[in-house]
Amino acid sequence: MTSLSVSHLFVKFGDRDVISDLSFDLAEGEIASLLGPSGCGKTTLLRAIAGLIQPSGGTIRFGSQLVGVSSVVLPPSKRGTGYVPQQGALFPHLSVAKNIAFGLDREIYSKSEISQITEEMVALIGMQGFEDRAPYQLSGGQQMRVALARALAIKPKLILLDEPFAALDAALRDELRNEVIGLLRKLGSTAILVTHDREEALVSSDRVILMRDGRVAQSGTPEEVYESPQSAEIAASTGDVLTLPADKSSTGAISYPLAAQRFAHSSRPSGYVVIRPEEIKVMKEGGIGREGVLTHIDYYGHDAMLTIDLKDDLLEDLADTSTIIRARVAGPAEFNVGQKVYLEHVGPIRYFSLP
């Protein structure tokens, strides 16, 4: 396993920059998620790292080895990356065992070594007894496991997973993800996981790299990107958000609709605060909280999202700003539509000034 360093990378499709001036580093044994909407360039970045696409500028290093620059490119066959594309892409004409052994070079390994490694890999993914099955006889989850074993068998410097769980149904997906990530951690693999599922990115990686339009929008630990987003847009890409108008006084105190110090009615907002729905405490009894009327409940089972109309005359003249609050409460929700509720914001105040 190795560390990875991508520096000022550019990739062009025709005249369009799909990746532009993108840099990040990954330490040995670190697992990173590339998170972003479709078309943001995350798969392209992964393929550039694997050597399947030629960058138009910048460098890619595995440890101290330069593998990709615009002029000289180490071909994918010489890079030693374990590439696991969507849905596994198993070779349909080869059995499970032969798929796993596919990358083991006969000039390097003896026949017995190859079968030994294959056996180890089969055991690693818990598929003993399936060695002679054809890919079409396997379930989606099993195919992913074999694809992973095939990638791991060549002792790759780096594991690259391109939305490996996207095609699986929800229950299997979580189970397999935990299993695969656990396995990669046990082996100390440096790995990159491409995903558009924000929960998957947060739960499975040491570091989340948020991508937007071919650039890194923010990179950090899951806690950092979730708790301290650098913009409302970034906050929205890792979870649900509530954006409320806010004002910052000369003393630095921030007033907003749910703040202890209420938003002054005469002032125009100088910015906004970004709040997560789970940071709002919803109470049935009046107290310190702000009063509102519960207008809608989205019931999810394990939790519920409440829509609350803030009864606040002060805000009515601010046409553009929302007086609708969405708050997450643990299910089963003991609330009824139409009832009065009292809200309190418990969490960090993330203030962003308007340009």
Added chain:
Amino acid sequence: MKSRTFLNSFGLKALVVVVLALLLQPLAYLFIRAGEKSTSEILTLLTRQKTLEVFLTTLLLLVIVVAINVVLGTAMAAGLHYVKIPYPRLFLVASILPLAIPSYVFTYTWKALFPSMQGLWAGAFILALSTMPYMILTVLIAFQKIDLGIIEVGRSLGLSKVALFFRVILPQVRRSISAGALLSGLYVLSDFGAVSLLNVETLTVSISNLFKSSYDRGAASVIGILLFLAAAIFIAFETTLKGRDFETRGNEGFQNSIRRIGSPAHSLITVGVLGSYLICAVLIPFYVLISRFLANPTAVEVTDLITAAAATISVAALGALMAFALSLPLAFLISQGKSGFATTSERLILISHALPGVVVGLALVSFGSRLGSLYQSIYLLAFAYAVLFLAKSVASTSSALALVSPQLKEVAATLGKSRSKIATDVVFPIALPSMSLGVLLVFLTAMKELPATLMLRPTGMDTLATQIWSAASISRFNEAAPYALILVLIAAIPTFILTLPGTAKGTSASEKKVSYL
């Protein structure tokens, strides 16, 4: 998003250029031969009454046959797909079966029953019979691909069944009707056997006569170029006419849910039309072949039969393998995704569609004498087959290669495989079954080829096609029967393969079938 770096190769492009050069060589020789004549000679030849008559006859034949095909072929395909009829699969297989019968066998079986048959309308009748399956099959596959949801939406919006057919269904299959028209039109332009037996002088017959009677290869070449241009213009016309490509969501697999029209009147009309076609195009030919064979089973020596069959098989196999080998570079290039070079090459390969057997035969004869020992060998004849069927071969080979997803190649690359290893360990093992099917179909098509075979076969070598021809052209029908029976029975094999449900995996299966035609 295509990976541009690691699969693109200069060598592959160079190979494609070599193949194109080989393909265009016969055409070039045609022009060189024609160029040996003076301009005034060429003009006299082109403007004389006879040439104009022949050209008009050819054009008229083309228009009549294509018109019959468009109307009746589309109607029969619609009947097969939308109307409730007894034994639908039997009707389907039977209506494709005429593909196995070469036009000269059609003609000879009909002439055996009606000896006085001849002329333009007889030619149009026979050629319509032989080309109808092209139209039925292409349009039928297009019907099958129509999204059932669209039909249901049309019904729910209040369209009657008739309005639905004309306003919703027909516009979606227009491209396929056009493609079917192209296939049958090119068949008409290149046909030699039927028109020759029926005394219809078309361009192919003219070329053959000029070549045989006066050995005036220059004049034959001029008419050959005229025929080539006619075919090329026809292809170009069809390409511009068919218009925009509809994005259809294939829904194979849900076909069972289609509700067929069940009224007795509809069924009766459908069975009537299909039945009449099948009587003319299947029952009568087979009846004649079998009865003539039984009338005198020993009309032909068994050893002659075996020799002819062996010669047919060996030269057709050689030709099919050559076509396959020549198709590989371009097929690989196409399978790597669209590039300007690949598209241009693909269009140039289409030229092989516009080179009728007579023209290829003539061109190869013209420069064959410079080839020394290759001339009058089965290799030159096999090469002629390869040129004639290159477009078919490219279509089937590239669709076989398309079965190998680019992802598999990429995974193999990341697992340390070189490009040649990827080809041998991944691409070929996966594509081979489908490729061999394509080779088989070209092989069986080559077996039926007549005009180029007549011109290029080594002296003393007889194939099934030439034996049928020489017996039928002097009305010795009993002698032709055993050869024709063997040929038709062997050629029927791909017909059954084509109509087998699920021959190939994936949604592209039906398009693949069309590409084999």
